[in-house]
Amino acid sequence: MEGQQSSEGTPEGVERVRLRSAAAALTSLMALAATSLVAGPAVASTTSGPCALPRTEAHHSLGVDTWNATYPRPARTLNAVVIFVSFPDHVPANAPEELAADHFPATSTFFTRASYGRFSLRADPQHQWVKMPKASTEYGIRRDWRSEQRSAYLGDALDAADAGVDFSRYDIVYLVADPDAPGVDSDATKVVNLDQPLHADGTDIERVVTVFEHHPPDRNVLAHETGHVFDLPDLYHRPVDGQGDWDTYVGDWDVMGSQFGMSPDLFGWHKWKLGWLDRQAVRCVTRTGLITLEPISAAPAPGASLGTRLAVVRTGEDTALAIEARSATGNDETTCTEGVLIYRVQSDADSGGGPVEVVDTHPETEACWDESVYPPLADAPLGVGETFTMPGAPGERTRVEVADRTRAGAWTVRISTV
Incomplete structure (x- = not known):
């Protein structure tokens, strides 16, 4: 998605x-x-x-x-930072390392195989939780997310992470939320493309993979989302009423x-x-x-x-x-x-x-x-x-x-x- x-x-x-x-x-x-x-x-x-x-x-x-050219080409090694986001209204039940293992190295292996070894996705999971300034329920996280609430979430998350992350080192940003926080909707995982890039460490951040998955997550979910980072389309058919x-x-x-x-x-x-x-x-x-x-x-x-x-x-x-x-x-x-x-x-x-x-x-x-x-x-x-x-x-x-x-x-x- x-x-x-x-x-x-x-x-x-x-x-x-x-x-x-x-x-x-x-x-x-x-x-x-x-x-x-x-x-x-x-x-x-x-x-x-x-x-x-x-x-x-x-x-x-x-x-x-x-x-x-507005998308990174997966024709070389690309570096990705994996940031773990927590909220003041919930204490995470899992360590960042546990959630990192839900997605890596499986996602990297998927792309190594798919590309016949011609592309490598190098993930750098952070080892600590980054605490957001607002409760999880205040961001209105859901599948069809209001743009102003989504913008607030992205801005707060990147500001909170900036002290410990040098964004200039990375081609891809994954934001992984505490899966058990009360305001987190597992159906909201998606890539957000930004009309106006965010800026950190002298780097323009044009898209972010926002992850709100259960632990353990849906199979291959991050391979799907990462495909969007490389300009690949959704191939599913979304029913008008969401049912079917x-x-x-x-x-x-x-x-x-x-x-x-x-x-x-x-x-x-x-x-x-x-x-x-x-x-x-x-x-x-x-x-x-x-x-x-x-x-x-x-x-x-x-x-x-x-x-x-x-x-x-x-x-x-x-x-x-x-x-x-x-x-x-x-x-x-x-x-x-x-x-x-x-x-x-x-x-x-x-x-x-x-x-x-x-x-x-x-x-x-x-x-x-x-x-x-x-x-x-x-x-x-x-x-x-x-x-x-x-x-x-x-x-x-x-x-x-x-x-x-x-x-x-x-x-x-x-x-x-x-």
Whole structure:
């Protein structure tokens, strides 16, 4: 979840196809050299290529042609300070070290895995409580927080911490409140983007991660919030009345959709945007072709390249179809379904407005009802021998066929236009 001071067609069914014979598979693999698969570059200051959607004015736009320089890029080691805030109306029941262990090193490990070791989040938890000048009940802490009360909370917290913290040393600020204080609402955890930066130790502080979690906290909650710090959008759907299902867009398939998901690794598109997928790892598909997709969550062998992790079909000025493999490894080790995942990307959709939607390739079934946050999408990936055709006009439909799985765990996929 995030706060600011300022603030498609019905899927067709899956058809079973016969597995190719060894000879046919060999013929298909040899044909790969003749297909038009254009490598899409990783996010840099500027990204070119026919499948790189443009960054738009949408909040947390998923355009990858440029990087929004108002956000820190997770392309190097970033330093984070973790400040623990207490209130005069409650004596904390836990030591700061206990609350720090709720989030670290787990959050840092998540990003090390997601980035294939290309990014390191170095946390510096403080060892003492910083006492606020007002009772917890006076700040009106809740999910939809009044901006003036939120501003008062941030100003008081940073003023109270400034004597013991050199903010010039850090790229990210986490404010962790006493979870048992009477005015603390665990639903209020969010990133606050500031129209006017706060200042401390000669440093502009443009956003703060405010943490109001129970002890122990929700799983992967800080990985989700930290994703916002890196300009990633909310992928859940918030019902108008706050009641109903929040996970209809992406289900379990990305931590920006649900911190409770069984397959929380970041989508390949997110990794492309963040700069973790290099030029050879993204394929822009312009003609029929056979691609071998390495699982998005699998670490490459030491010294080896990433291989192809993401296939992209451009479908419009601000839209694309993304195809990637998901397997029970790395951040996805608890997944209940493996296979080839298809999802739509819209770079002109705001955070929370459906910038990513997973395609349900098995619309008549669901899976993992006792563990999944949204069982209808838990079996969304295609398995070996399955084909799915996206709806559309003749000649514009994208067909994805999973031909095989290698002994090493990669997925061989044929993508064509029909």
